[in-house]
Amino acid sequence: MLLxxxxxDLVTHFCAQLGVKIPDGCAISLGSEDANDLRPVELTRDRTFVFTRPDGKVKFAVCLEVQLRKDGSREWAWPLYHARLRHDLRCPVAFIVITPDPAVANWCAAGFDLGRPGLVFRPLTCGPSGTESISTMEAAKENISLAALTAMDHGDDPANRPLLRNLCTAIDSLPDREKAARYYSLVAGSLSLFHPGCGWADHSMAAGSRNGLKR
Structure with missing residues (x-):
């Protein structure tokens, strides 16, 4: 996921929010997205993040998946992603699913039976109810990625219209216009799919900014 x-650092935020403890003194880096075996089957994770100590020893990893809708194939792929990453890195691995859809969040949180009594693969799930609200302009500018995720999860609530305005202003403050355009595109795409009535597309600031970025 681009955000x-x-x-x-959003990964560290999600881990703290979900009660996952990261070993002290570790730096985070983007890991491989491939989970390929020698057999002719391709397995590609959304994002992998590796926590490494200054001596280079890998101490922890996070496999992060973004799931927009229920997909039965995930029941079989996700446990394999988790096991393969743990095997490759030889460290504990947290598997986190982010979704803007409450039904998908409930589906993930219910877990998947692995066949042995009590053995269930249950991803840590961050849905709309678990996403922290970024309500001030200062907070939005400090962490635009988290503000964008908040808007994507809570944009349908009329009480959160100020959140959309703050996000627009925060995105407009970015000196990198291509990056700003990507933020607008991601948020607009998610809101139009899950919260079409939120008013984002008609928001004068968002519309004007998008038009300006296209020129």
């Missing part, structure tokens, strides 16, 4: 790839 997390451009701001890996």
């Amino acid at each position: 997390v790839k451009e701001n890996p």
Whole structure:
């Protein structure tokens, strides 16, 4: 996911929010997205983040998946992603699913039976109810990626219209116009799919900014 790839500290935020303890003194970096075996089957994770100590020893990893809708194939692929990453890195691995859809969040949180009594693969799930709200202009500018995720999750609530305005202003403050355009595109795409009535597309500031970025 672009928002997390451009701001890996979001992974640390999600881990703290979900009660996952990261070993002290580790630096985070983007890991491989491939989980390929020698057999002719391709397995590609959304994003992998590796926590490494100054001596180079890998101490922890996070496999982060973004899931927009229920997909039965994930039940079989996700446990394999988790096991393969743990095997490759020889460290504990947290598997986190981010979704803007409450139904998908509930589906993930219910877990997947692995066949042995009590053995269930249950991803850590961050859905709309678990996403921290970024309500001030200062907070939005300080962490635009998290503000964008908040808007994507809570944009349908009329009480959060100030959140959309703050996000627009924060995005407009970015000196990198291509990056700003990507933020607008990601947020607009998510809101139009999950919260079409939120008013983002008709928001004068958002519309004007998008038009300006296209020129």
